[in-house]
Amino acid sequence: MVSYIQVSFEGAGAGTGGLAWGQQQVWRAIVEVGASMSMGGAVPVTDGRTVEDIAAELRFLMSRYAALRSRLVFTEPWHATSVDACHLVQQEIAAEGTAALEVHDAGPDEDPAEIAGALFAEWKARNFDYAHEWPIREAVVRQDGAVTHVVVQISHLVADGSALGTMIRSLFSRESPYTAMQPLDLVAAQRSSSRTTDTAMRYWEAALRQLPPRRLPAAVDRGEPRWRQVVWRSTALLLASRRAAALLGTDTGSVLLAAYAVACHEVTGQRAPFATQVIVSNRFRPGLADVISPLAQNGLAVLDVAGLAPREVVDQARRAFLNASKHAYYDPAARLALFDRRGGVDLAVFYNDRRVGILEAQGPLAEVPAAAEVEAARPLTALVSERPLPFFNEQLMVNVDDVVDTVQLTVEVDTHHLAMADLHRLLLAMEAFAVAAALDQAGAPDETAALDQPAVLEQAGALGQAAALDQAVAST
Numbered sequence: 001m002v003s004y005i006q007v008s009f010e011g012a013g014a015g016t017g018g019l020a021w022g023q024q025q026v027w028r029a030i031v032e033v034g035a036s037m038s039m040g041g042a043v044p045v046t047d048g049r050t051v052e053d054i055a056a057e058l059r060f061l062m063s064r065y066a067a068l069r070s071r072l073v074f075t076e077p078w079h080a081t082s083v084d085a086c087h088l089v090q091q092e093i094a095a096e097g098t099a100a101l102e103v104h105d106a107g108p109d110e111d112p113a114e115i116a117g118a119l120f121a122e123w124k125a126r127n128f129d130y131a132h133e134w135p136i137r138e139a140v141v142r143q144d145g146a147v148t149h150v151v152v153q154i155s156h157l158v159a160d161g162s163a164l165g166t167m168i169r170s171l172f173s174r175e176s177p178y179t180a181m182q183p184l185d186l187v188a189a190q191r192s193s194s195r196t197t198d199t200a201m202r203y204w205e206a207a208l209r210q211l212p213p214r215r216l217p218a219a220v221d222r223g224e225p226r227w228r229q230v231v232w233r234s235t236a237l238l239l240a241s242r243r244a245a246a247l248l249g250t251d252t253g254s255v256l257l258a259a260y261a262v263a264c265h266e267v268t269g270q271r272a273p274f275a276t277q278v279i280v281s282n283r284f285r286p287g288l289a290d291v292i293s294p295l296a297q298n299g300l301a302v303l304d305v306a307g308l309a310p311r312e313v314v315d316q317a318r319r320a321f322l323n324a325s326k327h328a329y330y331d332p333a334a335r336l337a338l339f340d341r342r343g344g345v346d347l348a349v350f351y352n353d354r355r356v357g358i359l360e361a362q363g364p365l366a367e368v369p370a371a372a373e374v375e376a377a378r379p380l381t382a383l384v385s386e387r388p389l390p391f392f393n394e395q396l397m398v399n400v401d402d403v404v405d406t407v408q409l410t411v412e413v414d415t416h417h418l419a420m421a422d423l424h425r426l427l428l429a430m431e432a433f434a435v436a437a438a439l440d441q442a443g444a445p446d447e448t449a450a451l452d453q454p455a456v457l458e459q460a461g462a463l464g465q466a467a468a469l470d471q472a473v474a475s476t
Contacts, residue, residue, distance in 0.1 A: 018089070045150055136152070203300075228413050229412050278325075278350070278351050354401065
């Protein structure tokens, strides 16, 4: 049985305006793939919270965060379906209103977990009605009067993973005022940031001049299912990246990006500079840490690979990521105009290190993994899953997932550009590079000295990268 509680709310930040830069990038992807790209899940409730408690939480979130009170406005019908109209789409933020909290009562012979899971799967498969529906759906499942699960889904158009974390944390400190920019404030601030866009576009144009037309071979139908997703885990890659980072005085993110670069060159046979678009959160920028909006934009990392020792490639990767991050905050229309001026650019290869939660939770590295540990972990490498995708709008995307005690890669691929056998080779080549970097002592400090370096004690360089980026942004 399903019932509904109407939750009233009111809050600041109301008005009408365009989409912020990160929202434009997300909206373009939503239109291309035809899916809401939403976040959320079905979570067990074990702390005795009631339906009234959950309703109060929803009221708090809707009142505090203007993004959750937003709907899209399409001045022309074609704005809702065209990737070329992202800059024309408007958002309207309400000052007040009501949101429906669904209440699902499980019968005595029903499994509440199954009801919650089925509801989230149904929501996941159903796109948001962007013009008429709030960008958050919430429900509770209860049995015998007690709440067993909360189900939440939030549109990626209004939040990213970091924003979702901010909202969750705020539920535990509701007295603290919210001082970050609301969505329309962010739009206004970006409108006056032409210098930031100009600087970014100069970097992108200079980088594009170095590159050949393609990252991957031209499309060939090999008779394989075209769009595939692979989930792959390697404990050896985790340990090797930690050891290499410690011995080289850098971060694991640089080691993994270097491994991706070398593996791509090995599999494709390219000898030109390696280039990939990287997803940059942009939350290291002043005033953006707690903004509830998707802030991630594409950066462009370019680095040399051929003929370099592993430690040199890792250093190149570190510099390339810093440069990419420094120049990943811009008006998307300017980047599209740059691509048009250059006659079309094939940059459909991506890398997305999304381990923020795990890095924050793990803290400093207690000790450097031993070489023997790295080697012993290699037999644990495993393919977790492989499944078809209904559509994939790029050629290759490697995501580093937030998973404890391993490196998990979720990879989407267009097999017309990279055969499945080559993708499997690429993953193993990434592991092989990291192991080689971890075991190569030439030019690396000894392990005792490495442990004394502050960079080593910052797990995966999360703090060091942010500090370096803060300084780089301040210098522009």
